[in-house]
Amino acid sequence: MATPLFELLDVRYEYGAQRGLQGVTFNVPKGARIALLGANGSGKSTLLRLLDGLYLPSAGSIVFDGVPLEEARMEEEEFVFYFRRRVALLFQDPDVQLFNSTVFDEVAFGPLQLRWPKDTIEAKVQQALQRLEIAELRDRSPHRLSGGEKKRVALASILILEPEVLLLDEPTGALDPRSQSQFIHLLEHLDKDKTVITATHDLDIVEDIADYCYVLESGRVIAEGEPSEVLANVTLLERANLIHAHHHIHGAEEPHYHPHLHPPHA
Amino acid sequence: MPGYRRGAFVRSTALRLSSLLERGIQAEELARQPGFLQGLDPKAKIIGLLSLTASAAWTRHLMVFAFLMALALILAAASRIPLKVLAGRVWAGVLLVTGVVALPAVFLVPGDILYRLPVLHWPVTSQGISAAVFLIARVATATTFSALLIFTTPWTHVLKGLRVLRVPVVLIVILSMTYRYIVLLLQTAYEMFEARQSRMVGRMDAGQRRRMVAATAGALLSKTLFLSEEVYFAMRSRGYQGDVYVMQEFRLRPYDWLAMSALTATAAAVAWVG
Amino acid sequence: MHIPDGYLSPSTCAALYAGAGPFWYVALKKVRRLLHTRFVPLLSLFAAFSFVLMMFNIPLPGGTTGHAAGIGIAAIVLGPWGSILALSVALTIQAIFFGDGGITAIGANCFNMAVAGPLVATGVYRAIAGRAALVSRRRVIAAGLAGYAGINAAAVLTALEFGIQPLLFHDASGAPLYAPYPLHIALPAMMLGHLTVAGFAEMFVAAGLVVYIQRTDPSLLRLTAPKASPASRGGVIAASGHSRRALWAALAVLMVLTPLGTLAVGTAWGEWGAAAFADPSARQEIAAVSRNQAPPEIAPAGLQRLSSLWTAPFPAYAPPLLKSQSFGYFMCSMLGVGLVMLSFWLLGWMTGRLTS
Numbered sequence: 001m002a003t004p005l006f007e008l009l010d011v012r013y014e015y016g017a018q019r020g021l022q023g024v025t026f027n028v029p030k031g032a033r034i035a036l037l038g039a040n041g042s043g044k045s046t047l048l049r050l051l052d053g054l055y056l057p058s059a060g061s062i063v064f065d066g067v068p069l070e071e072a073r074m075e076e077e078e079f080v081f082y083f084r085r086r087v088a089l090l091f092q093d094p095d096v097q098l099f100n101s102t103v104f105d106e107v108a109f110g111p112l113q114l115r116w117p118k119d120t121i122e123a124k125v126q127q128a129l130q131r132l133e134i135a136e137l138r139d140r141s142p143h144r145l146s147g148g149e150k151k152r153v154a155l156a157s158i159l160i161l162e163p164e165v166l167l168l169d170e171p172t173g174a175l176d177p178r179s180q181s182q183f184i185h186l187l188e189h190l191d192k193d194k195t196v197i198t199a200t201h202d203l204d205i206v207e208d209i210a211d212y213c214y215v216l217e218s219g220r221v222i223a224e225g226e227p228s229e230v231l232a233n234v235t236l237l238e239r240a241n242l243i244h245a246h247h248h249i250h251g252a253e254e255p256h257y258h259p260h261l262h263p264p265h266a
Numbered sequence: 267m268p269g270y271r272r273g274a275f276v277r278s279t280a281l282r283l284s285s286l287l288e289r290g291i292q293a294e295e296l297a298r299q300p301g302f303l304q305g306l307d308p309k310a311k312i313i314g315l316l317s318l319t320a321s322a323a324w325t326r327h328l329m330v331f332a333f334l335m336a337l338a339l340i341l342a343a344a345s346r347i348p349l350k351v352l353a354g355r356v357w358a359g360v361l362l363v364t365g366v367v368a369l370p371a372v373f374l375v376p377g378d379i380l381y382r383l384p385v386l387h388w389p390v391t392s393q394g395i396s397a398a399v400f401l402i403a404r405v406a407t408a409t410t411f412s413a414l415l416i417f418t419t420p421w422t423h424v425l426k427g428l429r430v431l432r433v434p435v436v437l438i439v440i441l442s443m444t445y446r447y448i449v450l451l452l453q454t455a456y457e458m459f460e461a462r463q464s465r466m467v468g469r470m471d472a473g474q475r476r477r478m479v480a481a482t483a484g485a486l487l488s489k490t491l492f493l494s495e496e497v498y499f500a501m502r503s504r505g506y507q508g509d510v511y512v513m514q515e516f517r518l519r520p521y522d523w524l525a526m527s528a529l530t531a532t533a534a535a536v537a538w539v540g
Numbered sequence: 541m542h543i544p545d546g547y548l549s550p551s552t553c554a555a556l557y558a559g560a561g562p563f564w565y566v567a568l569k570k571v572r573r574l575l576h577t578r579f580v581p582l583l584s585l586f587a588a589f590s591f592v593l594m595m596f597n598i599p600l601p602g603g604t605t606g607h608a609a610g611i612g613i614a615a616i617v618l619g620p621w622g623s624i625l626a627l628s629v630a631l632t633i634q635a636i637f638f639g640d641g642g643i644t645a646i647g648a649n650c651f652n653m654a655v656a657g658p659l660v661a662t663g664v665y666r667a668i669a670g671r672a673a674l675v676s677r678r679r680v681i682a683a684g685l686a687g688y689a690g691i692n693a694a695a696v697l698t699a700l701e702f703g704i705q706p707l708l709f710h711d712a713s714g715a716p717l718y719a720p721y722p723l724h725i726a727l728p729a730m731m732l733g734h735l736t737v738a739g740f741a742e743m744f745v746a747a748g749l750v751v752y753i754q755r756t757d758p759s760l761l762r763l764t765a766p767k768a769s770p771a772s773r774g775g776v777i778a779a780s781g782h783s784r785r786a787l788w789a790a791l792a793v794l795m796v797l798t799p800l801g802t803l804a805v806g807t808a809w810g811e812w813g814a815a816a817f818a819d820p821s822a823r824q825e826i827a828a829v830s831r832n833q834a835p836p837e838i839a840p841a842g843l844q845r846l847s848s849l850w851t852a853p854f855p856a857y858a859p860p861l862l863k864s865q866s867f868g869y870f871m872c873s874m875l876g877v878g879l880v881m882l883s884f885w886l887l888g889w890m891t892g893r894l895t896s
Contacts, residue, residue, distance in 0.1 A: 049499065052503055054499045054502055054503060077507065080505060080507060081505065084503070084504065084505040085505075088503070088504075089503045091496070091499075091500055091503075093496070095450055095493075096493065096496040096497055096499075096500050097500045098446075099443055099446060099447075099497045099500060099501065099581070100442065100443075100446070101421065101422045101425065101442040101443075101445060101446050102422050105422070105442075105512075105513075108513060109501075109504055109506075110504035110505055112511040112512060112513065113504060113505035113506050113507070113510075113511055114505045115511065118513060121513065122513075139420075139422075141294075141421075141422070141446070141449075142446060143446070143449040143450065143453075144294075157504070158504070161504070278597055278605075279595065279596055279597045282595050282597070283592070283595055286595060286638065289638065290637070290638070293637070316643065319545060319642075319643055319644055320550060320644055322545070322546065323545060323546055323548075323549070323550045323553070323644050324550050326711055326717055355639075356639070360544075363544070364544070364546075367719075368720070370721075371716070371720035371721065374720070374721065374725065375706070375714075375715065375716060375720055376714075377713065377714055377715065378713075392713065392715070393710075393713055393714050393715035393716075394715075394720075395715075396711065396713065396715035397706075397715045397716040397717075397720035398720070400715065400716070400717055400718075400720075401546065401547070401716075401718070401719070401720060404545075404546035404717075404718070405544055405545060405546035405547065406546075407546070408544075408545030408546045408642060408644065409544060409545055409546070409639070409642070412545060412635075412636075412639060412642065412643045413639055415636075415643075416636065416637060416638075416639055421637055424636055424637070434568070436568070436572075436580065437568070437629075439580060439584075440580055440583050440584045440587070440625070440629055441629055441632065441633065443580065443581065443584035443585075443588075444583075444584045444585075444587040444588045444591070444629050444630070444633060445588075445633055445637065447584060447585055447588040448588040448591050448592065448633065450588075451588050451589060451591075451592045452592055452595070455592050455595070455596075472599050472600075472601065475599040476598070476599050476744060476748070477748075479596060479597070479598055479599065479744075479748070480744070480745075480748030480749065480751065480752060481752065482596075483593060483596060483745060483748065483749055483752070484748070484749055484751075484752025484753070484756070486589060486592065486593070487589060487613075487617075487749055487752065487753070488756060488757075490585045490586060490588070490589040491582075491585070491586075491757075491760065493581075493585050494578075494581045494582045494584070494585035494586070495581075497581040497584075497585065498578050498580075498581045498582070501580070501581065510580070
């Protein structure tokens with residue numbers, strides 16, 4: 001592997017009393033597909049926001065493609081244009097991400113802030129909407145979209161920037177099973193050279209979206225490995241609060257997690 | 267203390283919230299169907315209808331009110347706004363509120379006494395009657411034109427049209443974001459009230475009701491402030507750095523110019539008549 | 541009270557747009573500097589919150605319910621300038637999207653409820669809360685009073701705007717063209733409802749939300765109280781013992797002044813009472829201001845009964861025994877004050893229950 005895209009060294013982050021990070025170190029190579037596994041409050045969303053430069057580490061460092069993400073850096077207009085174009089975050093709650101009054105305005109927001117020429121934006125938005133099969137929603141208000149549609153619009157609003165790195169926060173959260181599998185299908189068919197880092201507690205999707213996993217608990221990485229290894233380690237998953245202990249007691253089932261016993265994705 | 271039946275109090279707020287949501291959705295649907303006003307460029311429409319609203323505030327002749335009202339009805343028909351909607355959502359409210367406000371003017375405005383009420387001996391003055399009629403006619407006419415604007419223009423178009431009136435971009439962004447989250451917070455508040463209603467057993471006394479409203483409002487405030495932080499991050503994440511950039515849209519076609527000129531000319535004529 | 545289209549003359553509307561304009565301008569400048577980039581989502585969300593809050597039924601003593609405009613809480617959380625913008629945005633959306641309040645009257649409604657209201661509320665809040673700790677009960681009382689004062693300032697302005705319409709705008713016969721009631725009717729009619737129902741609703745909302753914020757995240761109160769003493773809660777309550785007595789005294793003075801002020805403003809604007817109709821010199825004066833239109837010799841009896849149309853809690857505010865109209869207003873205002881006192885007692889009791 002060439003130089004890693006992200007280098008995290010002993011990253012700490014504190015806010016309030018809980019949900020901080022207490023020393024996280026790992027590298028993200030270019031083109032990697034990584035899952036951050038952890039229960040609510042384990043620090044995985046915080047980690048994504050640090051990677052997106054929205055939060056800055058209280059201690060330790062995050063280096064993106066050779067440039068450390070620091071406060072002064074994030075205020076430089078030139079760097080912001082460069083960084084925002086390359087790294088994009090899909091928020092867990094689409095209601096947070098969809099703050100414009102129509103789908104068109106939403107998808108055009110990023111390009112407009114990055115000062116793309118206005119005459120190209122119209123066509124780009126159209127392309128992005130078509131790619132996600134939501135062209136007919138162009139003039140719809142966000143409150144008139146279903147949960148699945150909102151997720152697609154949110155994804156369109158970041159894919160239009162053609163970022164190299166996609167940070168996905170609980171991409172399947174709050175979706176019905178059908179929209180979930182459709183959305184995973186979309187994610188699986190992104191360009192192969194994109195780096196995708198997904199934070200989730202949904203074990204069903206891990207093998208579809210990641211080649212490598214980090215398991216977080218209380219702001220620390222407690223394990224890492226390939227999805228098959230991690231998913232087979234019941235003790236680990238219990239410790240990380242990703243499955244419940246009474247999984248064992250119930251029925252004759254082996255104390256083992258079977259992702260594919262659940263309805264397979266499209 | 268008058269007794270509130272189980273949940274009646276909570277239900278009344280929940281109903282208000284949901285009927286407001288429904289009204290919003292109804293207006294959006296009317297605005298999206300084909301029709302004369304719906305087809306106009308929002309700039310032309312906003313300027314035209316606002317000047318007619320202003321002319322209704324200007325005039326001093328009952329005949330002019332009649333003329334303006336007739337014009338409003340023609341515009342409504344051409345835009346397929348059902349009379350039922352205007353009557354239910356506009357005129358009923360005008361009569362209920364302004365009617366009650368205007369009625370005492372019949373007795374209270376000093377002037378030439380036409381008649382005295384038996385027993386009470388309240389004087390009915392001709393000036394009083396004119397005052398009441400003026401107020402009701404004026405409010406009804408002006409409100410009808412405003413309602414036509416609301417019913418035929420999707421909110422997002424109103425926003426874009428406001429730019430013509432030189433409203434700063436940042437204010438328009440705030441207006442647009444406010445509207446977007448009003449709907450979300452209305453839904454949230456509605457769900458909070460619904461949830462409380464389902465948990466309620468027996469009567470609540472006034473103090474309990476007040477505490478419940480305070481707690482709901484507080485929870486909503488927390489959600490509001492939390493959302494505002496989150497939205498800020500979502501904006502930053504897509505390159506927002508404190509200045510908002512927006513698309514310039516809507517160019518006036520000759521047809522729009524024509525319609526706008528006709529509407530504003532009518533308004534000007536009304537102003538000239540007085 | 542949202543003024544609809546048609547109640548105010550176009551020139552009044554224009555004047556009030558012009559009056560609100562500079563405040564909007566300064567508010568935009570100040571707030572932008574204060575909160576830098578964060579202010580767009582903060583103001584938007586808060587405006588949306590105010591809008592939704594206006595829909596809440598607030599239960600009041602006596603079994604009535606009222607609606608609050610959120611003036612007090614906006615001023616406390618966002619500061620005066622931020623609240624001017626947030627409330628203006630909420631009112632504008634009510635007018636242009638939900639038809640609540642007239643489009644021509646947006647300037648007037650904003651001037652009353654989004655400019656004057658929050659400025660008065662800020663003044664009252666700062667004066668009363670002083671440097672009390674963020675979690676002190678004194679802030680709760682200050683918030684309640686700020687809301688009460690803010691909405692009533694807005695109501696006074698609204699009444700003044702209504703009240704000058706018949707003086708300035710009438711046709712050749714003297715028939716008023718817009719809001720038909722002169723000040724001596726408009727003012728008590730507006731104030732009666734606001735000194736009681738709307739004022740209480742506003743007060744409960746502001747005080748209740750401050751209690752809530754104190755329990756969840758007191759730092760939200762920091763913006764408008766940068767000098768609040770850092771004392772812990774226990775220390776504050778001990779310290780506020782003697783200050784509370786001063787507070788109640790100030791409150792009593794404020795309440796006695798309110799009806800007097802109402803009267804003073806009323807007469808200053810050319811009020812004439814029922815008794816004046818019988819007095820020849822007063823009649824001449826009335827005729828002069830009414831463009832030589834002779835007033836009737838007998839006062840319209842309905843004058844005295846008018847307020848019953850507006851004021852749900854009272855069967856009639858001016859009993860026929862009280863021939864003096866001014867005395868009637870005064871009594872009515874005092875009655876309002878009595879209710880205010882009662883509500884403060886309730887407020888204290890409520891916050892006691894909430895904070896314990």
